[in-house]
Amino acid sequence: APAGDQPDKKEGASLVVDMSFDVKTLDPGRSFERTGTLVNHVLYETLLTFNGDDVSKPVDGLASYVLSDEDKVMTLTMKDGGAFSDGSPITVDDAVFSLQRVQGIAGNPSFLLDGVTIAKTSDTTLTLTSETPNPTLAYLLPNPSLGIINSKLLTENGGSVDSDDASESFLNGTSAGSGPYILESYDATSQIVLAANPEYRGDQPAYSRIVVRNVIGETQKLNVQAGESQVAIDLNPDQVAELSADELNIKSAPSRYTIYMMLNQDPSISTITSNPDFSTAVKSALDYDKILALAGKGAERPGGVVPSMFVGTLPTERGNQFDLAAAKESLKASGYAGEEVVLHYANDVTVSGIALQPLAETVQSQLKDVGINVTLAAAPEATELDNYRAGKEEMGIWSWGADYPDPQNYIAFAPGENLGKRAGWLAGDAERVERLRAAAQAASFDDRGAAYEELQVALNEDGPFIALFQPVGNIVTAKSITGFTSNSVWTIDLASIE
């Protein structure tokens, strides 16, 4: 229905949203950064989706689904009446094309569909077949990276489902989806402008135009206070604490990030951090409450790496605890004699508005209290990532954001896995952890919580990772904004803002 049919107080007005950009592309098949995800969520509809804030249960999007008993085959049935912004209908072919393209062009999000075979089974259905049981697949499909693209339009503009695809720059200028908004303009450095999609078959959003601007956190605060913007996304708790709830709406929710510290287990990298006693010493030497205070009001400290809103999160009491005496004892046992250890971190990133630098400084100062000499090595993330991913950092502070709302995502911390390897923790290094890991992955839905908790306890004790805290995500809006939904996948649903 044309927007004009529904008289609305905000019709014609632009909504201004400030966030700090990390966008690299608006091609959904390539984009996996926060900004791109936020925007693509309203440009493209997905086969499944989440209902508002609730990420615990995927719901129907462009399709409905059934999962086979062994969790291996998912059958999706397309709904009728969907149309792209150019008016053409959404077909099952578009769905197959879009998903296959994500796999074929091998971009950042292609891992979401690793080991999945996509097939059209009828004019209204398609199946996603996994080699191994894949109960999380339904939680992945709402990801905006798996948004459904107008395949005809894209093919005309260089799109394909393999590495020959050349449609990225087209998608950076024109959206080819069916979401409530269409792309008006995109500038990776300054702003992204969205306009309401007149062909959208759902309810028209309240704002006909949205400007998402690239602004650093501190400036976001000033802008939203000054009324220059209506939504600020990256305010840290300190900044939020200075705002008055009388003038602005503040919505705080735990973020999907875990900030953790890593101690390399590879003796060729460091004989110190790979020493289990040293590791234990560090774990008890940190004053977690004080560190949490840095993260500000609303931040939490789950006992392990799994954030508080996911199944299987570990209660704080079961996590590592500050114990100065124990720390000194373990340190003595480790034979550490005051050598310098290097703590790496990126100095140009903030996680939910929290800079890593004060954190690193605090860790350094706390470890100093037990006698551990830490040297800080700060670098831009780009430089540091390489070091880290190659497993060359002695100690590091990093963050992990859930790719999808499921504890399975945190298997990455296990030995031999993605993050484990970066800490020099290889398969076979920790028998107990690996056993518990297998158990957790095999657990059925109801038992998973307990299994993952056990795994985290073992990770805490034997592993090279120390979960520091889970920051709070703050969304601050002007009083004129009366409501919106937000969740850990797409941060805020722009179309829901009223």
Add this chain to the structure above:
Amino acid sequence: MTDPLLDIRNVTVSYRQPGVGRLTAVNDVTLSLGRGEVLGLVGESGCGKSTLARSICGLEPVESGSISFNGRQVGRLGFGRRPRELVAIQMVFQNPFASLNPRRTIGSQIEDGLRANPRPDTWTVAGLLDEVELDRSSIARYPHEFSGGQRQRIAIARAIAAGPDLLIGDEAIASLDASLQAKIARLMRKLALESDAALLFISHDLAVVRVIADDVAVMNRGVIVEKGPVAQVWNAPQNEYTERLLSAIPAVDGLGRLPATV
């Protein structure tokens, strides 16, 4: 007849001038000078006198022709030290304020000269200071403590210290007060002749050259237009340019005679 001390044959020197091309500053000049001779070189500003002097010292590359000194070819002075034999050509410059290093005592600068002298015991610094009528206590002082005329004497002392066979004065008295000019010019002549050296005295002022030189060469636009004994050139110039030069000099007779122009 023995070879003259300085033998300049068909020397041409030119400068590259940006945007204009080459400017021939010295054009096919032939001159020679023997020991004990005092040659005056006159000409208007820019006629190439300094260029010729600099070529004799090896400071400008000679485009064609040759300069030989004591039978030795004068080459262009490069990065290295000047050949020992050529150190016997010394020069005194026009600007008394730029001819001494302001950061070194005059004693050490005169010693530089002595060190270059093949017979260093001919002179002492003190002796040289006596010779140029400066107080011996000046040794430890710096150039800025001296007046222009005194500095010029120090520069002469330094040149003499090197025991030159050829002393060149390039407008050495031009920037001095009228009352000092005579004194310094006389000093140069005296010292040069006492040490049996030749003196090439360059000036744009024919009247000055007339009273100090034995022979005079007149230069115009890079060319030597006339050369001869001073009296002859002064009283009976052969060249039209020399004549013009001479007649333009105002006579100091209080008669109000305007100098001639052409």
Add this chain to the structure above:
Amino acid sequence: MTAVENTRSRPRRFALPKALRSPLGVIGASIIAVWVVAAVLAPWIAPADPLAQSFPRLQEPGGTNILGTDAVGRDILSRVIHGARISLPLALLVVVSSMILGTVLGAIAGYFGKVLDEVIMRVADLVFAFPTIILALVIAAALGPSLTNAFIAMLVVSWPGYARVARSLVMVARQNEYVVAGRLLGASALTSLWRDVLPNVISPVLVLATLNVGAAILELSGLSFLGLGAVPPLADWGAMVSDGVHQFSSWWIALFPGLAILTVVVAFNLVGDSLRDSLDPTMAKAVNGGKR
């Protein structure tokens, strides 16, 4: 003409005392002296350990922490005082090293001319064609942030200034008749450069260096501000201002280190100015021309 004047009025030795007789020079020198004392005595006069996170976070100025505390509860006054121990020596080191490097290269270019001149000065042009901070940024990013690398970056970008000035001064100075006289007395080119030319161009270069200390502090702090200089938790002024960007309404975090930079730079400029004013005009002009 100019040569006459320039030799006539040039003081024999470096004219420090006379230059500092000007009231502004005195003020500048006093401010520098205060900062130098602060730097030397920092451990004793700073009220707290600059690294100790022992205070409540983000305290406003006043109370126990005169200038407030930062985001991790460190005393800003102590950090500002200790900051002098980083900024001052490093800036001096940058200036002295680039002065030596630049002067040597510039003097060689100016004295020998020809190919050497072309090569050296074209490289200098190349460096000049980059805005300092961008080149420094690339270098610092390439080598990783650290004070050493910031130093290297600054060295690379600042020597050409000295080279240009030294070159132009040497080109004039080598025309001086005493230089020629020295050569005529048998000095080799290098001896001449070392003995007759360099001593007579060094004072303007020193003045330029003094003037540049301020600029060096500014640029170093700019690098630190961008996170490419001092490594935390070092109390570096630029880095402290940068902390303030994330903590805007805690204005004291950025204000005081910024004021510290301002005062030091003003002081060095005052001293540099009076030194330059004590130079003779032609040399002073050379100094001006080489300023970036």
Add this chain to the structure above:
Amino acid sequence: MHPLARYLLTRLGIGVVLAFGITLVTFTLANLVPGDPVQAALGEQASANPAIVQQFREDMGLDKPLPVQYVTYLGNLLQGDFGVSVQTRTPVALELQRAFPATAELATAAILLSILVGIGLGLMAALRRGKTVDHVIRLVSLLGISAPTFWLALVAYYVVFYQLRLLPGSGRLSPGAVPPPNVTGFYTIDSVLAGQWATFGDALSHLILPGTVLALSTIGLLTRFARSSVLDVLSLDYVRAARAKGLPSSAVTLRYVLRGALVPIITVLGIAFGSLLSGAVLTEKVFAWHGIGEYAYNGATRLDLPAVMGVGLVVGITYILINLAVDVLYGFLDPRVRRA
């Protein structure tokens, strides 16, 4: 050939060589970086997959040996192709087209302001040498050159925008405002060309604060320089001669003094431009001015080699062109140069 034309051609030739040198330096430097641009560009999960990493390398031509990469780059460059940003996979030329005018507009505003104010103040100070005005101006210019730009930017932002709400804080236009049709990339000029006066006012009001902050240090530089060169000229014979002709002092000042002082002032403009660009890198960060400074910073910290090289080139060429312009202006003002 006309000597001036030949001179310009020579300078242009040197410029080309310089530009080539810039690419070489940037390329070498950027490849010294210990990090891997591919890691920087790829996400957590993707970077763990060797196949994806490999394909990304191939896409970006990063699998080739460095000299080959460089030659390829140069070859493309000759066709106006600056390569594709490793980070955003957008052609660098396109991104520069967006970022450069932003900075150019800011820098132009700043330099115009500095010329006007700087020369004016310098002249005033010189003419009133030793008076109170002179001292005040000297103090102001001293503060101008001594204050760290990034700090000034913060202070100005905090006071003028945050506390006083006098001027808009960040960005080039008010949020939601549509940029004028792109002709020059300068919003002020483009809006005038399109007759959009509201947009012009908006763009101008956004320009004032960062422009002034940026100009302050240049104003300081120019004021000092103008003062000293006016003083130099004031003592010259031709000024004495002009006064001896009984001309009114305004005529002496404007026709004789300023004209003579302008030449050395012009020569520092090139230098001033360099310092302006440096300042821009720092100012843009505070004012969310998405220009070349920010682009350079991001490029450098994210190991985006083509981006950094693009910036280096554009900035270097601009610098060369500005200095060329300065030279031409110089020749225009000083007839002696025109001939030589």
Add this chain to the structure above:
Amino acid sequence: MSGLKIRDLTLAIGAVDILRGISFDVPAGTITGLAGESGSGKTMTGMTVCGLQPAAARVGGEIEYDGRNLVGLEERSLRAIRGKEIAMVFQDPSAALHPMLTIETQITDHLRHHAGLSRRDAATRAVETLDNLRVPNPRSALKKYPHEFSGGQLQRIAIAGAIICNPKVLIADEPTTALDVTVQAGILRLLRQLCTDLDLAVLLVTHDLGVMSAVADRIIVLRHGEIVEEGSRFDVITAPREEYTRSLIESLPRSESWGTQKEKAL
């Protein structure tokens, strides 16, 4: 009598007395020579007559011109006289002409200001004047810049600028010192001729006694800001009364005194 009458002129800067009460006349139709060693105050005298002494200077005494005392006259009235009635020529023409302005601008701007002439009329007058002073191609010369002329031509141009408003008094400060003798001769002739033809009162500052001897009608010798000798050209040069003047004349290479010294040296 037109011309200048200077009476008891004093000038002090700070505690330094630069002129200590000098009195002399510069009558119309004559060239009055002002000689003296360097720093004796020759230039200062000339500048003070024009009211162009340094701002810090204190002037006393009288400079009578056209029935008025120029000392203490307000700046505006002085400016009306300066350039129009009393003109100056400086030592180094290449320094006294602005390198960036055309000859036309420089020799007509005060003409237009003082006489209110249009640009064209002023140019016509300039061409005439240049022509009179034997500057080649006067019309095209107007469009040129100073660097395109030789020193002698420049001095002629500068003199043209000085006399273009038909002044009554001309102050020439060492107008030939920077020039070659051959060129100097031409300029001296020109000065003489202008003085006679235009009935100018010329004050010629120079330390060159040869120049004095050639053109000055009367010679005044200054030393330490005081007049130490004054008289007709012939008297001063042939029979100097002051020791200082005598030493100046004796040191001249034109006299035979050098010759005897040369013999001595041999």
